[in-house]
Amino acid sequence: MRIIKIMLAILIIMMSVGVINFDVSTARETTIIDRVKTSKDVVPELTPVKYNELGTMTASWYGPGFHGKTTANGEIYNQMAFTAAHKELAFGTYLRITNLKNGKSVIVRINDRGPYIEGRDLDLSKGTAIALGMIKRGVIKVKVEEIEVEGVLPSLVLN
Numbered sequence: 001m002r003i004i005k006i007m008l009a010i011l012i013i014m015m016s017v018g019v020i021n022f023d024v025s026t027a028r029e030t031t032i033i034d035r036v037k038t039s040k041d042v043v044p045e046l047t048p049v050k051y052n053e054l055g056t057m058t059a060s061w062y063g064p065g066f067h068g069k070t071t072a073n074g075e076i077y078n079q080m081a082f083t084a085a086h087k088e089l090a091f092g093t094y095l096r097i098t099n100l101k102n103g104k105s106v107i108v109r110i111n112d113r114g115p116y117i118e119g120r121d122l123d124l125s126k127g128t129a130i131a132l133g134m135i136k137r138g139v140i141k142v143k144v145e146e147i148e149v150e151g152v153l154p155s156l157v158l159n
Helices: 002-017 126-132
Strands: 049-062 083-085 094-099 105-112 122-125 139-149
Touching (some): 094 126, 105 122, 105 126, 122 126
Parallel strands (some): 049 122, 083 105
Antiparallel strands (some): 083 122, 094 105
C-alpha cells in the first residue's frame, strides 16, 4: 500500500510540473519555419555538389596514441573529429566514406598523412571508426567518394 501511495504522489508531481500530460490537443506547435515569410518569386540558390568515385579502399583507424599531437597539416589531432589520413590527397579534401558491410556513411576531411602499414589506403579517426561501426574489426573495405563543390577549390575549403 505504501508503494502505491508513493507512486501516486510521484504521478501527481509529474503531472503538475508538466512532465506527463494527458491532455489531447489538436493545436499545432509553431516553429520558426512557420513564421518565415518569403516572396513567391524567390528561387533558392543551390550549389551543385558532385561525388567523384575513387573506388574501394582498405581503411584502418587510429586515435588514442596520436590524440592531441600535431597532424601533418599543422592542426592538433582530435581522435573524435571526422578526419582521415591519406598518403597523397590534398589537405582539406572532403570524402564520403561508406562501410561496405553495413552501408553506414560519414564525411571526413583529410588532415594527415598515412597510413604507414602496407596494404592500407586510409587511416580514419576513432570518431569516424565509431560512426562506421568498425572499431572491433579495425580494418575494413570502404567505398570512397571525393566531394566536389562546384566553384570551390579544395585549398579554399575551411580546414
